[in-house]
Amino acid sequence: MVYLDNAATSFPKPQTVPEAIVSFMTRVGANPGRSGHYLSVEAERIRYGTREAIGRLFNHADPQRVVFTANVTAALNLVLFGMVQPGDRVVVTGMEHNSVMRPLRFLEGRGVTVTLVETASDGTVDPQDVASTLDTPARLVCTLHASNVIGTVVPIGEISRICRDRGVPYLVDAAQTAGCVPIDLGKDPIDMLAFTGHKGLLGPTGTGGLVLSPSFDEKLIGPLVYGGTGSRSEQEYQPEFLPDRFESGTCNIAGIAGLSAGLDYILTRGLSEIRAHESGLVHQLIAGLEAMEGVTVYGTSDPKKRTAAVSFRIAGIDNGITARRLSEEFDIMCRPGLHCAPRAHKTIGTFPGGTVRLSIGPFNTEADIDAALSAVAAIAGK
Numbered sequence: 413m414v415y416l417d418n419a420a421t422s423f424p425k426p427q428t429v430p431e432a433i434v435s436f437m438t439r440v441g442a443n444p445g446r447s448g449h450y451l452s453v454e455a456e457r458i459r460y461g462t463r464e465a466i467g468r469l470f471n472h473a474d475p476q477r478v479v480f481t482a483n484v485t486a487a488l489n490l491v492l493f494g495m496v497q498p499g500d501r502v503v504v505t506g507m508e509h510n511s512v513m514r515p516l517r518f519l520e521g522r523g524v525t526v527t528l529v530e531t532a533s534d535g536t537v538d539p540q541d542v543a544s545t546l547d548t549p550a551r552l553v554c555t556l557h558a559s560n561v562i563g564t565v566v567p568i569g570e571i572s573r574i575c576r577d578r579g580v581p582y583l584v585d586a587a588q589t590a591g592c593v594p595i596d597l598g599k600d601p602i603d604m605l606a607f608t609g610h611k612g613l614l615g616p617t618g619t620g621g622l623v624l625s626p627s628f629d630e631k632l633i634g635p636l637v638y639g640g641t642g643s644r645s646e647q648e649y650q651p652e653f654l655p656d657r658f659e660s661g662t663c664n665i666a667g668i669a670g671l672s673a674g675l676d677y678i679l680t681r682g683l684s685e686i687r688a689h690e691s692g693l694v695h696q697l698i699a700g701l702e703a704m705e706g707v708t709v710y711g712t713s714d715p716k717k718r719t720a721a722v723s724f725r726i727a728g729i730d731n732g733i734t735a736r737r738l739s740e741e742f743d744i745m746c747r748p749g750l751h752c753a754p755r756a757h758k759t760i761g762t763f764p765g766g767t768v769r770l771s772i773g774p775f776n777t778e779a780d781i782d783a784a785l786s787a788v789a790a791i792a793g794k
């Protein structure tokens with residue numbers, strides 16, 4: 413079996429990830445930040461250590477400003493619904509995922525204005541085009557860091573400086589880049605970074621979060637979920653301090669233990685090594701696909717400007733059929749269609765049919781890419 417669906421969720425995980433989950437469930441099992449007995453203290457140690465590891469990966473000093481959520485969708489909803497009011501304007505790119513577009517389209521119904529920044533058909537965003545949308549007041553700029561459809565990386569560093577100069581908060585959807593592409597919150601003034609745990613971070617599903625920069629005022633975001641936090645139990649009002657302000661209810665601590673092991677793997681192997689490994693395979697895959705008659709590859713072929721999500725189409729063959737044949741005849745896992753990102757497909761000109769997406773992860777090999785290329789060639793030839 414060749415797994416090339418890492419943009420949907422990474423697989424396999426490092427063996428230490430399931431081991432950490434089983435170890436937590438069988439050895440610790442307790443609720444973090446609640447009861448004070450030593451198992452609860454151990455659970456809290458694991459949770460705090462995971463906040464610290466997130467901080468190390470993103471060069472962010474304060475673990476208390478790492479808020480855990482169920483996934484990046486929950487983190488994005490927290491900011492969009494907690495911060496944006498009727499009459500506000502939000503600026504986004506033409507490549508956003510439905511995790512951003514659906515909340516915003518709903519909010520439009522409540523009187524929010526959505527501005528789409530001009531986006532090229534290869535997914536490129538010019539920071540100056542973001543700047544020109546900020547001549548009129550905006551509540552928030554929200555962009556993804558890389559497209560889940562064609563992998564194009566958005567220049568979040570430059571955009572963050574533009575937003576900081578204009579005094580507009582900046583939210584980044586790092587679903588496709590956390591654990592794959594360097595993100596430096598110490599250097600780039602990104603106010604809010606939303607991440608998911610089960611893709612590049614190699615953790616289990618049901619994990620993710622939001623990292624808030626030291627200078628961002630968290631009071632600008634109202635909590636979406638109110639309730640027990642294990643802190644200030646004498647109060648019937650939600651604690652205002654972080655991370656408790658946004659972490660009501662028992663968290664997915666077994667999942668966080670697994671995420672911690674995923675982060676350890678990345679920090680030990682090194683992000684630049686993972687990036688170089690994936691870029692090499694991307695180059696092999698794109699070169700092979702581009703050489704095939706009838707196959708169109710979307711997005712940039714420059715590995716520095718993209719992640720390892722590669723979209724293509726075979727002329728005259730339905731994307732769903734290609735994907736089904738890859739799975740059933742060649743044992744290759746991929747994802748066809750619109751990838752929850754109709755806006756991105758409209759921008760690159762592949763709506764409504766979509767594309768076939770092959771997405772590489774840190775455990776893929778050159779042999780995997782060779783297998784995928786021969787399978788696509790066989791399908792394209794018939």
Ligand SMILES: Cc1ncc(COP(=O)(O)O)c(C=O)c1O
Pocket residue numbers: 419420483484485486509511556558559560585587588608609620752
């Ligand atoms: C760019 C982007 N944003 C948001 C999401 C949603 O991720 P999750 O389902 O983990 O919340 C995805 C997942 O494919 C994505 O690629």
